[in-house]
Amino acid sequence: MEVIYNATGSSVTGVFSSGWSITISLSEGVLSFLAGAPGTAINRTRGLLGVFNNDITDDFTTPDGTILPINSTERQIHYNFGQLWMVQEGASLFHYKGELTTSSFQEPSFQPVFFDEISWPNETIKAEYYTICNNVTQCVYDYWLTLNKKLAEATATKQAENAVKAGEAKNAVPRIRLIPATVNVTGGDLVTVSVSVTDDDVTDVVSLSYTGNTTGTSFNNSTGLFTWTPALTAQVFMIRFIADDGNGGVSEASVRISYCSGCSSNGTCNFDRQTLPDVNFPNFAVATCECALGYTGDDCSIDLDGCLANPCPQDVNCTDVPAPLHSSSGVAFTCSDCPSGFTLDNNTRKCVDIDECATGSNVTNNCEQLCENTEGSYTCTCYDGYRSNGSRCYDVDECTERSDNCDQICVNTNGSFYCECAAGYTLNVTSNLCISVQRISERDKNSILEVIGLCLDRVDHSS
Numbered sequence: 432m433e434v435i436y437n438a439t440g441s442s443v444t445g446v447f448s449s450g451w452s453i454t455i456s457l458s459e460g461v462l463s464f465l466a467g468a469p470g471t472a473i474n475r476t477r478g479l480l481g482v483f484n485n486d487i488t489d490d491f492t493t494p495d496g497t498i499l500p501i502n503s504t505e506r507q508i509h510y511n512f513g514q515l516w517m518v519q520e521g522a523s524l525f526h527y528k529g530e531l532t533t534s535s536f537q538e539p540s541f542q543p544v545f546f547d548e549i550s551w552p553n554e555t556i557k558a559e560y561y562t563i564c565n566n567v568t569q570c571v572y573d574y575w576l577t578l579n580k581k582l583a584e585a586t587a588t589k590q591a592e593n594a595v596k597a598g599e600a601k602n603a604v605p606r607i608r609l610i611p612a613t614v615n616v617t618g619g620d621l622v623t624v625s626v627s628v629t630d631d632d633v634t635d636v637v638s639l640s641y642t643g644n645t646t647g648t649s650f651n652n653s654t655g656l657f658t659w660t661p662a663l664t665a666q667v668f669m670i671r672f673i674a675d676d677g678n679g680g681v682s683e684a685s686v687r688i689s690y691c692s693g694c695s696s697n698g699t700c701n702f703d704r705q706t707l708p709d710v711n712f713p714n715f716a717v718a719t720c721e722c723a724l725g726y727t728g729d730d731c732s733i734d735l736d737g738c739l740a741n742p743c744p745q746d747v748n749c750t751d752v753p754a755p756l757h758s759s760s761g762v763a764f765t766c767s768d769c770p771s772g773f774t775l776d777n778n779t780r781k782c783v784d785i786d787e788c789a790t791g792s793n794v795t796n797n798c799e800q801l802c803e804n805t806e807g808s809y810t811c812t813c814y815d816g817y818r819s820n821g822s823r824c825y826d827v828d829e830c831t832e833r834s835d836n837c838d839q840i841c842v843n844t845n846g847s848f849y850c851e852c853a854a855g856y857t858l859n860v861t862s863n864l865c866i867s868v869q870r871i872s873e874r875d876k877n878s879i880l881e882v883i884g885l886c887l888d889r890v891d892h893s894s
């Protein structure tokens with residue numbers, strides 16, 4: 432429910448979403464009550480406020496359906512109509528605190544003063560009352576009853592206000608018709624809307640005016656033709672028409688706009704998918720752009736960065752492909768080659784080391800003898816006895832470098848060396864020492880002599 436306080440705070444109106452409204456106002460100590468019913472309530476009301484059907488003759492309908500004549504006396508209306516609608520215990524919509532009930536607020540024995548039963552002292556006094564009250568019966572009644580002139584005048588004022596409101600309620604509101612009522616528009620395109628207005632009150636002269644964006648618009652209010660060429664740049668557009676019948680009947684209608692900037696000519700407008708309208712501009716929505724390959728952004732004006740998702744292998748540079756080329760080729764990015772010594776594995780999309788030493792592959796190395804693979808490269812090595820110089824292997828001259836362990840003579844060979852001994856010496860291959868042949872003879876001779884000695888001993892024993 433929407434609650435509206437009037438400017439001076441003397442009245443409050445509650446408007447329900449169904450269209451019903453209740454206004455309570457306070458003036459000079461008297462509460463006034465005004466009910467407003469929506470068109471949907473026609474023929475659907477009963478009770479003290481009567482039947483809402485623009486027919487006053489059945490307003491005094493009792494709960495059992497009996498209709499009191501409209502010229503009934505106030506006494507008849509009070510007892511035979513009003514009292515019958517008194518809220519029964521248990522039927523009230525209100526909640527009561529503590530011991531209070533519906534009947535706590537009722538006094539069935541109360542008997543009002545009936546206006547048509549007042550006995551005036553004389554016609555002169557009666558006329559004075561009517562003059563003071565400007566012939567407003569309710570004012571005369573209140574004045575006679577309370578002798579409070581201010582209160583009576585307030586009653587007259589309220590009565591006049593209510594009469595105006597009742598008149599407004601009877602006035603049909605003009606209806607605006609827009610063809611089309613919804614437009615899908617692309618920046619730069621011409622939009623044409625036909626605007627017409629009708630009012631059920633045949634004597635009302637309705638004025639129709641346009642309010643909204645002025646740039647690129649024109650409205651002829653005699654033909655009802657509205658034209659508009661929206662700008663290419665997105666902004667909030669509003670096309671609103673107001674009809675005023677001069678009798679308080681004012682209505683407005685807005686063209687529902689679904690706007691598309693044109694997607695910078697790099698995409699297409701999708702009017703089926705729109706952004707949610709701003710609450711302040713409920714009739715304006717922006718259609719989404721479906722960008723062509725290579726473009727992004729709300730209006731497809733941004734060159735899509737093909738490298739954004741890091742599509743290239745680690746350690747490899749990614750280069751974005753400009754949108755026009757991306758659009759025509761379908762290629763969003765390019766990756767630089769893997770670093771030297773690495774190659775791209777198409778399965779894992781990683782740069783992997785090239786095994787330059789592998790045999791049977793088309794990968795080659797320039798090693799003369801041995802190859803040793805390393806991450807990102809390789810090194811050449813040589814057999815024992817050779818020394819590496821880059822990719823080449825050179826024989827180590829062990830004799831010159833004196834790294835040999837020969838006793839006398841060193842002979843260098845390709846990849847190795849061997850030892851020799853001078854004349855008169857022989858080489859012990861285990862120790863590489865040269866042993867004098869003379870020393871061998873002496874020893875051998877002693878051994879022979881020892882053998883001979885043994886033999887002689889045996890001869891001696893046998894002789």
Ligand SMILES: [Ca+2]
Pocket residue numbers: 602603604605630631632635676678680
């Ligand atoms: Ca009207």
Ligand SMILES: [Ca+2]
Pocket residue numbers: 725734735736737751752753754757763
């Ligand atoms: Ca790009």
Ligand SMILES: [Ca+2]
Pocket residue numbers: 772784785786787804805806807808809
């Ligand atoms: Ca390698």
Ligand SMILES: [Ca+2]
Pocket residue numbers: 816826827828829843844845846847848
């Ligand atoms: Ca050598």
